Amino acid sequence: MRIVLLGYMASGKSTIGKVLAEKLNLPFIDLDNYIEAKFEKSINDIFKDEGEIFFRLQEHEAIKDIFENEKQFVLSLGGGAPCYAGNMDLINNYEDVFSIYIKVSINTLYNRLLSEKENRPLVTRIAEDELQEFIAKHLFERSYFYEMAKYKIKTDDKNLEETINEISKRLFYSK
Numbered sequence: 001m002r003i004v005l006l007g008y009m010a011s012g013k014s015t016i017g018k019v020l021a022e023k024l025n026l027p028f029i030d031l032d033n034y035i036e037a038k039f040e041k042s043i044n045d046i047f048k049d050e051g052e053i054f055f056r057l058q059e060h061e062a063i064k065d066i067f068e069n070e071k072q073f074v075l076s077l078g079g080g081a082p083c084y085a086g087n088m089d090l091i092n093n094y095e096d097v098f099s100i101y102i103k104v105s106i107n108t109l110y111n112r113l114l115s116e117k118e119n120r121p122l123v124t125r126i127a128e129d130e131l132q133e134f135i136a137k138h139l140f141e142r143s144y145f146y147e148m149a150k151y152k153i154k155t156d157d158k159n160l161e162e163t164i165n166e167i168s169k170r171l172f173y174s175k
Contacts, residue, residue, distance in 0.1 A: 001026065001072055003171070004091050006149055007102035008139055009079035009120055010112035012163075016102060016155075017076035019164050029075045034062050043078075047121040060085035067094065080122075082145040092148060098171055101149035102163075105156045109135050 003020065005013040014030050021028035032043050035058050039046055046055050059081045066075060067090070082088045091099050110132045117123050117131075126134050151170050155163050 001171070002067075002070075002094065002097045003074045004077060004097055004099045004149075005074065005102055006077045006082045006099065006146060007079065008104065008109055008135070008142065008146075009122070010109050010116060011079070011102045011104040012155060012160075013076040013102050015160065016163055016167070017074045019160060020167060021074035023164060023168065024074070027070070027073045029066060029070070029073050031059060031062055031066075031075060031077050031081055034066070035059065038062070044119070044121050044124075056080065056084040060087055060090075063087055063090060067091075080142070082148070083142050088145050088148040092150070098151065099149040100167060100170075101146045101152045103146075103152050103154045106132060106136050106139065108156050109139070 001024065003017075003024075003026070005017050005020075007013055017030065018028050020026075035046070035055075036042055039058070041049070043055070046058070059078060063075075063077075063081065066073065077087075082091075088099075091097055113120060113123055113131060113135065114128065117126075122138075123131060123134065151167075153163060153166055153170070158166065
């Protein structure tokens, strides 16, 4: 089973992915951590040193590597990964992949990102009073790609356990 979690930054993909992988007894892969390990530097430093285009190409290469070399996993993508280099087409071309969009409201994302700004290269320089509008525009631009996921899970009104249970039900009822 190959499960790919996607959604906007701070939507909870990594947190959900770790717990889901443990529950399903599958390896968990965080795409950002995978790239950081390969380059032995943080995503922030890769952005600063090499630029966003370089980073997006590395995301694509990492996704290809993971799909070529791993037969079972829960993979958490970075927020922008589905939107570049044909990554969603690549992911959805595999029949055994369950792609899941973790859908979160703008208000929830705003509240989460306020406390995480310094760790998020795309929002570090955005003023607090402009952040909500930035998220709304960015989410609108990315929603086309996010909506390509086979499943969509709204998580605003769910705790982690409820989210994991809903994902599990969808995975096992779809077979």
